[in-house]
Amino acid sequence: MTQSDLPTIISMNSFQSEPAALKHAMQSAVNRVIESGWYVLGYEGIEFERIWASRCALDHAIGVGNGMDAIEIILRSLGIGEGDEVITTPMTAFATVLAILRSGATPVLADIDQATGHISLESVQRCLTKKTKAIIYVHLYGQIGPMDLWAKFCNQNNVLLIEDCAQAHLATLNGKVAGSYGIAGAYSFYPTKNLGALGDGGMIVTNDHSIDVLSRQLRNYGQSIRYHHPVIGMNSRLDEIQAAILIERNKWLDQFTESRRDIAQQYITSFTNTKIRLLAPPSERSEHVYHLFVILSRERDRLSEYLAQRQIQSLIHYPVPIHLQESCKDIKCDPAGLGNAEEYAQTCLSLPCHPQMQPNDVSRVIKAINEFK
């Protein structure tokens, strides 16, 4: 086969093929900021915070530099640090755990539920100690967890619930959005997220007034009023260009999320190959925003190579659970071990599922998966 005979590659993301109207709107937004002459902590940031708080139906949204900082700042706003334990999952972006470490607190990893890839309640119970201050629930792949249950569990055990919403933009359970079940939620606007900037960005969402006040100080050198620093803070601000870009991209988010759901639904109904297994589907369409569409296969590596030969990209989220990372060898874990996470890491595979995919791309993925022998 010559180069020209090969079908075009189906990638995990395709920002180049986004609608021209969106690209033009982003260009005008950038121009708007350039002409304003104001680039950090200004009108665009305040406007996007207002929009995102309203989208989450929460009182406060605080723009920060990225999703990882959002988690660290939430922890620090709550006074969680040295000597405190925070439980989370080993099957997440490294940033979740890094944020805990950076706050000074001790991360404790619980095992996962094989059916969803999410943190397991049973394992978390084994991880609770007198030092446990919070649980960070990661709405992995875009599926909101059973948050009524988790909120109740955290309440009963007197620990705070924090939500890592970096993959779950506006996933909704019983009319409530990801980030509104716990004391606070952390969003990321890294370019590949469902709502992404053209660089780094993040947001804290909460109904808690003191988190609002403290996190605004912490993101800006611990400053309260100009040149007064009551706390030791950091530099983590959402800049005006990224906020302006996000205001425009937010207008497309619902439509893009619907496209992701349509593609996922086609995959779910059309995959017939018994060499692959699907994760537990959500009970309502609104509960999953399909940041990633993940399948499981005992022959994962061979499947991924086979897809690449057919010009279909795939990725692994995540190939190395946190406790097996070289920098985390001594990390505290469920005393019963993290066997599910270890096995899961060997079998999970993420398939292309993004809003710029064409019907023909979706059919090609389905055909390839079903013809895998």
Ligand SMILES: *Cc1c(COP(=O)(O)O)cnc(C)c1O
């Ligand atoms: C992307 C991501 C983060 C970190 O967000 P950044 O903006 O890249 O710092 C945290 N948690 C999860 C689950 C993520 O997917």
